[in-house]
Amino acid sequence: MDIGSLALQLLTGLQIGAIYVLIALGLTLIFGTLGVANFAHGALFVIGGYLGWLISSTTGYWAAFILVPLILFGIGVILERGLIQFFYRRPVTDQILVTFGLALVIQEILRWIFGGSTKPFPPPTWALIPVDIGIGYYPPWRLIIVAVTIAIVVLLFLLLRYTRFGLVVRAGMHDPEMLRFLGINVTARFTLVFGFGALLAGIAGVIGGPTTAIYPEVGMAMLVPSFLVVVIGGMGSLPGAIIAGILMGEAVSLAVLLYPPISQVIVYIVAAVILLWRPRGLFGHKGVMG
Amino acid sequence: MIAQLRNASPRREAVFMAVAAVILIALPWIMPYIGGYRELATRILIWGIFALGFDILVGFTGYLSFGHAAFWGIGAYCSGYYLLHANANALVAILIGVAVATAVAILLGYLTLRRHGIYFAILTLAFAEMFYYAALAPLQDWTGGDNGLTGIRTPELFGVKLDGDEMHYFVAAWTLLAIYFARRIARSPFGLMLRAIKSNETRLQSTGVNVYRYKVTAFAISGLYAGLAGTLYALYETYVPTESLHWTTSGEVVIMSVIGGFGTLIGPMIGAGIVLYLENVLSASTEQWLLIQGLIFMFFVIFLPGGVMEGLQRLADWGRKRHESATEAEARGAAPKGASAPTAPLRQRSQKG
Numbered sequence: 001m002d003i004g005s006l007a008l009q010l011l012t013g014l015q016i017g018a019i020y021v022l023i024a025l026g027l028t029l030i031f032g033t034l035g036v037a038n039f040a041h042g043a044l045f046v047i048g049g050y051l052g053w054l055i056s057s058t059t060g061y062w063a064a065f066i067l068v069p070l071i072l073f074g075i076g077v078i079l080e081r082g083l084i085q086f087f088y089r090r091p092v093t094d095q096i097l098v099t100f101g102l103a104l105v106i107q108e109i110l111r112w113i114f115g116g117s118t119k120p121f122p123p124p125t126w127a128l129i130p131v132d133i134g135i136g137y138y139p140p141w142r143l144i145i146v147a148v149t150i151a152i153v154v155l156l157f158l159l160l161r162y163t164r165f166g167l168v169v170r171a172g173m174h175d176p177e178m179l180r181f182l183g184i185n186v187t188a189r190f191t192l193v194f195g196f197g198a199l200l201a202g203i204a205g206v207i208g209g210p211t212t213a214i215y216p217e218v219g220m221a222m223l224v225p226s227f228l229v230v231v232i233g234g235m236g237s238l239p240g241a242i243i244a245g246i247l248m249g250e251a252v253s254l255a256v257l258l259y260p261p262i263s264q265v266i267v268y269i270v271a272a273v274i275l276l277w278r279p280r281g282l283f284g285h286k287g288v289m290g
Numbered sequence: 291m292i293a294q295l296r297n298a299s300p301r302r303e304a305v306f307m308a309v310a311a312v313i314l315i316a317l318p319w320i321m322p323y324i325g326g327y328r329e330l331a332t333r334i335l336i337w338g339i340f341a342l343g344f345d346i347l348v349g350f351t352g353y354l355s356f357g358h359a360a361f362w363g364i365g366a367y368c369s370g371y372y373l374l375h376a377n378a379n380a381l382v383a384i385l386i387g388v389a390v391a392t393a394v395a396i397l398l399g400y401l402t403l404r405r406h407g408i409y410f411a412i413l414t415l416a417f418a419e420m421f422y423y424a425a426l427a428p429l430q431d432w433t434g435g436d437n438g439l440t441g442i443r444t445p446e447l448f449g450v451k452l453d454g455d456e457m458h459y460f461v462a463a464w465t466l467l468a469i470y471f472a473r474r475i476a477r478s479p480f481g482l483m484l485r486a487i488k489s490n491e492t493r494l495q496s497t498g499v500n501v502y503r504y505k506v507t508a509f510a511i512s513g514l515y516a517g518l519a520g521t522l523y524a525l526y527e528t529y530v531p532t533e534s535l536h537w538t539t540s541g542e543v544v545i546m547s548v549i550g551g552f553g554t555l556i557g558p559m560i561g562a563g564i565v566l567y568l569e570n571v572l573s574a575s576t577e578q579w580l581l582i583q584g585l586i587f588m589f590f591v592i593f594l595p596g597g598v599m600e601g602l603q604r605l606a607d608w609g610r611k612r613h614e615s616a617t618e619a620e621a622r623g624a625a626p627k628g629a630s631a632p633t634a635p636l637r638q639r640s641q642k643g
Contacts (some may be wrong), residue, residue, distance in 0.1 A: 037408040086592075092407045093354045094595055097548060100356075101588040104541070108581035220537060224419050227412045235409065261427040268420030272401065275413070279404050 007135045009257045010250060015142040017249020018149035019212070022204035023226040024233065024241040025156065026197035032173035032236040033193045036084060039099040042223025043106035044198050048072055048205020049214040050114055053121040061124045069202040076198025080191045088190075103219065111216040119214040145207050152203065153242060160238075169193060173236060228271045234281030244282060303473070310469055314462040318455065325571050329526075332458045334563045335465045336522045341546045341558035342472050343515020347508050349553030350481065352488035353406060356540050357414030360398065360421045361513040363535030365391040365520030367425065370439040370530040371432065380445035380452055380460070380525060387521030388514060395513020399506040406491070415537060422535040439530035452525065461522055468515060472555050475511070484508050516543075545587045551597025560598055 023045055030038050048068050055064035083102065087095045122128070123141045130137035160166035168189050171179050180186050204222075212218055229248050233240025248267050255266040274282065317331035340362060348354050369387030376382075402413040425433040434440065445452045452460050475481045483504050486494045495501050524530050533539060542565070543558075550561020565583065573579045594601055 031408070037412065083592075090595075093352065094591060096354060096408065096411050097544070097591045097595075098588070100541070100544070101584060101591050104584035105581065105588060108578065108584055112578055112581060224416055224537070228416050231409060231412055231416075261430075264423040264426070265420055265428060268416055268423070271416060272420075276401070 004136045006257070008138055009253050011138065011146075012142060012256075013250035013253025014246060015145050015211070015249070016252050017246040018146050019204050019208040019222070020226050020229045020248050021149055021242050021245035022152065022200050022208070023222060024229040024245050025153075025238065026200035026204075027226060027230050028233070028236060028238055028241045029169075029193055029200075030197040031230065032238075033169055033176070034084070034088070034190050035176070036087070036095050036099065037227075038197065039096060039223065040079075040102040040106060041099075041197070041201055041226070042219030042221075043103045043110075044072060044075070044201035044219075045205045045208075045222055046110060046214065046216065046219035047075065047106065048202035049121065049209035049212075049218070050110060050119070050205075051202075052206035052209050053119050053214055056121070064206055068206040069199045072202025072205075073195045073199040076195035077191055079198070080194035084194060085187070085190070103223070107216045107219060114216070116216060121209045121214050123210040141210065145211070148203070148207055152200070156238070165189070165192070225267045228267060232271050232274045232281050234283035237281070237283035240281060240283030306473075307466065307470060311462075311466055314465055315459065317462075318458050324567075326567060327570070328454070328458075330566065330570055332461050332526055334566050335458075335461045336519050336526060337543070337546065337562040337566060338559035339465055339468045339522070340516055340519035340543050341550065341562045342468055342555060343512045343519070344543050344547055345552060345555055345558045346472060346475060346484070346515070347512035348547065349555070349558070350476075350484035350488060351505060351508050353403070353505065353509070354411050354544070355414040355509075355512075356411050356537065356544065357398070357402075357416075357418030358512065358516045358543055359535050359537060359539035360414075360418040361391040361395050361516035362520035362523070362539055362543075363418075363421060363425070363530075364394055365517030366524040366530045366534045367433055367439065369521035370442050370524040373442045373445060373525070373528075374439060378443050378446040380447045383445060383525065384518065384521045387524070388517045391517025391520065392510055392514040395517070396506065396510045399509035399513070403502060403505045403509060415540065418535065418540055419537060422532070422537070425535050426532060433532075434530075436532060438532050438534075439524075442524065442528040442530070444528060445525045457526055461526065464518065464522060468518070469555075469559075472515075476555060480504070480507075545583065547597075548587060548590050548595070549597055551599030554597075554599045557597050557599035564598070 023041060026044075027038060027041050030036055030041075051068045051071060052064045055067055079102070083098065087098050123144075127141040127144060128139055130139050133143070160170055168179065168184060168186075171184075172186060172189060172193075176186060208222075212222065225248060226245075229244045230241055232247075233242070233244035248270065251266045251270045252263055255263040278284065314335060317334070318328040321328055321331050340358070344355070344358055365387035367387075368390045369383035372383045372386050398414070398417055402410055402417065405413060426435060430436075447456075447460060450456055483494075483499065486499075487501055487504060491501055520534060523534070546561035546565050547558040548561070549564055550559065551557030568586075569579055569583070572582060576582070590597055596603070
């Protein structure tokens with residue numbers, strides 16, 4: 001194996017990791033502020049994928065890229081106002097159960113509408129033709145995924161670090177009770193944060209859909225590794241989620257190169273090792289970006 | 291429910307078990323009259339064992355696992371493998387399946403019970419998925435990969451082929467045993483300790499109790515039950531599908547338990563019956579059974595988190611209240627209603643978070 005193909009494989013790992021990062025960031029934001037582990041986040045990812053497929057096949061890909069995250073934001077706001085908000089004061093078990101139920105219902109509704117078969121969701125054709133990037137030929141689509149993810153991470157950092165909204169969210173991740181005592185309308189922020197998490201899942205769906213294939217069960221298949229990313233990053237830690245996501249992506253990618261049958265198991269092995277070594281995850285305490 | 295269990299006299303317990311035995315054995319004869327089929331009864335009992343053991347962990351300690359498919363599936367694969375490659379001895383097959391499943395449960399319990407609440411749910415889900423993907427690709431020489439284990443011979447017990455009604459009696463016997471031990475556990479000081487974990491783990495810890503050991507034991511017991519149910523399922527189906535390890539199996543037992551009512555032992559078994567019965571009746575007329583199941587599940591989580599058992603309890607309370615106020619009104623003329631005795635909630639709110 002030469003250095004070039006290894007470098008390309010590492011780049012693919014970065015792309016796989018980027019999708020995990022997008023999903024895990026949404027999960028972390030929601031968990032960190034609302035305290036809810038959103039088992040329906042994978043389902044939101046699939047909605048993003050299906051909508052992306054639907055819109056891009058009718059009005060073109062870039063329309064989908066803009067519209068899908070906005071629609072997902074709306075869906076997130078509706079779900080938070082209509083359902084999730086009633087569970088903040090209920091036991092953690094009920095919160096898990098209700099989001100799990102939501103995931104099942106969304107999955108089955110999607111199967112009802114679109115059928116159980118895999119939808120071909122191609123990215124724009126120009127993005128599929130491999131280009132020479134110095135270490136070999138590589139499809140630009142995967143580079144775009146990485147670039148979009150980096151842009152999102154930077155935007156998120158700026159949002160959390162330099163806006164009043166970000167300040168409140170960071171404070172909320174730290175101590176929501178104190179925030180309420182200070183007379184800040186936490187509830188309105190919660191709704192926005194949930195919508196924002198859904199938006200991130202929508203972006204992951206619309207740019208990641210072409211690489212993961214779109215079928216109803218793919219949500220759960222993406223959710224479980226993303227949850228692991230959140231846990232091994234240290235729950236509630238945004239930098240942890242980013243680093244753990246990249247780590248997982250590289251692990252999968254290297255497994256594909258070295259011993260393909262293990263590629264779907266490797267995530268769990270890496271997670272088990274890290275959690276044995278450091279049960280609270282890489283960035284253990286409730287860290288906040290910035 | 292639990293208080294009733296603790297006060298039960300040996301005679302009442304014997305009556306309960308006798309009634310349970312009659313119901314379990316009569317089930318295949320009842321099924322065809324209400325739109326089911328005879329073997330559906332066997333299926334319900336097997337899932338009932340699974341849900342019963344699941345309740346010992348989740349209903350008692352409050353630790354919600356999303357990974358019990360691992361033990362069900364490992365039990366099923368091990369006994370299926372034995373039947374496929376050794377001989378048709380049902381008892382040895384069950385013993386092997388249950389032993390391996392319990393061993394794995396102890397191991398996973400040690401790993402996952404360090405964390406609680408959300409972490410625990412995620413970790414159990416993740417480790418179960420690990421077994422699923424491991425069975426799918428790296429271990430496919432043993433597990434048959436996508437096809438699962440096919441062509442398993444009909445198991446035998448002392449020379450009797452376990453098929454149809456014989457299989458049902460065999461499963462019913464195991465179910466009785468499972469119910470008996472679950473009720474013993476619920477009554478025991480050990481069971482009390484598990485409920486103490488649910489009500490306040492930190493407090494229990496500070497009284498000097500090794501909580502971790504109790505949790506691992508409860509996890510192992512529920513893994514043993516899941517393993518037993520999984521082996522029985524392999525024997526009954528003479529086939530082990532890959533779905534036995536999939537998260538849908540873990541989800542199924544969670545759905546059954548919620549619909550029946552966590553923490554009541556009998557509730558999750560009733561939940562298993564309701565879910566499988568509705569599945570059988572509704573899949574005949576609609577393709578959207580899974581959607582309906584999801585909606586029913588959501589209904590219970592949102593409005594009746596204590597499941598059918600809480601519903602029955604509320605109905606009984608309501609009936610009693612009406613009865614009481616009626617007799618009161620009779621006694622005192624037109625006395626105002628209200629001020630009735632507060633009813634204890636069936637399901638305690640957990641403190642974890």
